[in-house]
Amino acid sequence: MVVLAASIISKSGKALVSRQFVDMSRIRIEGLLAAFPKLIGTGGKQHTYVETENVRYVYQPIEALYLLVVTNKQSNILEDLETLRMLSKLVPEYAYSLDEEGIGKAAFDLIFAFDEVISLGHKENVTVAQVKQYCEMESHEEKLHKLVIASKINETKDVMKRKASEIEKSKIEKNRGDKGGYMSSMGSGRIESSFSEMSISSSNSGGFGSGSGFGLTTDMDSYSNKPKGRAPTAASAPPKGTGMKLGKGGQKTHQFLESLKAEGEVIVEDVPPTLSKSKAATPPPTDPITLTVEEKLNVALKRDGGLSNFDVQGTLSLQILEEKDAFIQVQVESGGNPNVLFKTHPNINKELFSNENILGLKDPNRPFPSGQGDGVGLLKWRMQSMDESVVPLTINCWPSISGGDTYVSMEYEASPMFDLQNVVISVALPPLREAPNVTQIEGEWRYDSRNSILEWSIVLIDNSNRSGAMEFVVPAADPSSFFPISVRFTATKTFSDLKVVNVLPLKGGAPPKFTQRIQLYTENYQVV
Incomplete structure (x- = not known):
């Protein structure tokens, strides 16, 4: 089967989207598309294809438009129809309306999607979800x-x-x-x-x-002499509504920071961990080769239970300081999660990765780029699910009004699969004249009076505190005013469980020294 072109045309013959897949002149393709409306009556009412002396038109009506695939006459009609069905599933995914205006606005997205389905005239074995994933990949140049x-x-x-x-x-x-x-x-x-x-x-x-x-x-x-909201020392009592207040997690926080110092980590103690970003700052590389496994997590949990969205996007990037170390291949292994879909860089040997889990360039005599700031991407993957059991952290919030006050009980439950670091749970509050009255907490809290947000912080969640609770009281308010609840955290374990096993030199000698960094962080994690 050879697909010559795929197009979406109006019944008047106007081509709204057109993609050519083989080496043909533009005039030839335009002539074939222009001839289609005149031939459509000759195919009979029982068929959705028309054959001419040289080509076959396989089409499907889409409201006032036609989705059209032009193939040679030697192609298999069953494969032609399968390709047409695949393209027809993609059109509603990218066009907000199936008319000329909607198709025109989504033209470029549709062309890119068609390219993922058909390569050099032959249909690729892909699904709609995979096509959407490939089209949404991040740009290394950006x-x-x-x-x-x-x-x-x-x-x-x-x-x-x-x-x-x-x-x-x-x-x-x-x-x-x-x-x-x-x-x-x-x-x-x-x-x-x-x-x-x-x-x-x-x-x-x-x-x-x-x-x-x-x-x-x-x-x-x-x-700056501007107040930082930092926790006061134990000798002085904190004024109401300001600074950090320590609960049961204060001693644990200190022990965790001391253990990080003992392992050689640099701890900046004058910045509270609750104010840091979810994605930790990456230190500059010290070894010749640095490989970074990074996953970003987007989750939307329903306030009454259930999952609205769960999306993980991961990358494996390679950073090489000097070109002499750039003639290498990278051997990896993953946890074998069937929900994780991997995609290699176009310059990576896909067959080598599929058979041996080795990432190497198609041309083994060509070195990997070196001296680039954030490295080069070798591998990308994505995981989507509606199974609530894969969520690493769930939040329950129970506001109840009693008299002139609202009592809010919150609790978190963490999955045993992950140890979470720098956890910050941000609760939106109605406008208040003073800070909320926190009556119980496991961890620390801080009130941002400017944005009316209460931040509940836990430096580390592990097997000793997989669940925890906080209670606070505010003046009577609508229960919906405490949502959405935003969460951020980091982890050193990923859903793909991808790890670099070895770095293989291509020009002989001892394997070069390399550093491996693994991090999961939240990009958008909310209870809505």
Whole structure:
């Protein structure tokens, strides 16, 4: 079977979407499509195909349009019909309406989808879900572009800090030389005050702080005199509604941080873990080769129980510092989860990966790219499910009104498959004059008065605390005002359970040293 072209045309003969799959002239394809409306009456009412001297038209009416596949006469009519059925399933997936306007707006998406179904005139063995997955894959170039922008932002911050420090020192020295001890002291105080104000405005302007989408933190915040919402020491009682309040998890938090320090991790203690992003900052590579297994999780849980959406997208990326280490192949193994669908980079030898789980370039004499910021993607995968048992963390929220107050009981339950880190459960609250009264909590809490959000934080969820509860009281409010509840966390175990087993040198010698990083993080995790 050879498919010459696939098209969606109106009954007047106007081609709305047209994709050519073999080497034919444009005039030839346009002539074949233009002839179809005149031939459609000759096929009979019992058939949806028409044959001419050279080609066969296989078509299907779609409301006021026709979905048309043009093949040679030697092709198998059953395969032609199967290809047509597959394309007909894809059209409603991308076009919001089956008329000329809807098809026209989705034309490019439909062309890309047709390309995934038909390759060089032959039908690929794919499903609708796989086609959608392939068309939605992330762009490595886009990620690289974002990395370059983030690098420029960091450089600008460094320059700003350096210049501000130089100005402060020069002004202090000048005041000391001109006015002596007392006036110097007063001048220094004014300079420090103005510099502190400048730090606050710098950290809040321009949109490049921790919420800019690049996973950055504002270094100038350390100079700011703006309150951080940090937990007070044990010697002082926290004022109501401010700072972090420690519950049963305080001792556990301290032990967890101490264990990370013992393993060589760098812990920045002046930033509460509850304020960090779900995706942890990646340290710069130290070994010649770094392989990163990363999964991002999108989940929508129903407030009354059940699952609305569960989607996992994963990538395996390779970062090589020097070109001399780039002539390699990567051997991997996965947990064998049948719901995980893998897709290799176009330059990767698919047959080698299918048979031996080895990722290598189609041309073994060609090295992998080296010296690139975030590395190159070798493998992507996706997992979708409606089975609630695969959800790593479920949240139950029970608001109840009694008198003039609303009592809110919350609990979490974590799956034994995952140990979760830096868990933050953010509960939307109605506008309040003061912080909510938290009567019970396992972990820590913080109230964001500006956005009226209560953040419940647990540094680590493992076998010792797979479930936990929190209760708080606020003035009487509509139960729906506490939703949606947003959750973020990270984990060092993934759904695919993909691991790098070995790095194989292609030019002999000892296997090169490599680092493997594995992380799961939440992109959008809500109870709605």
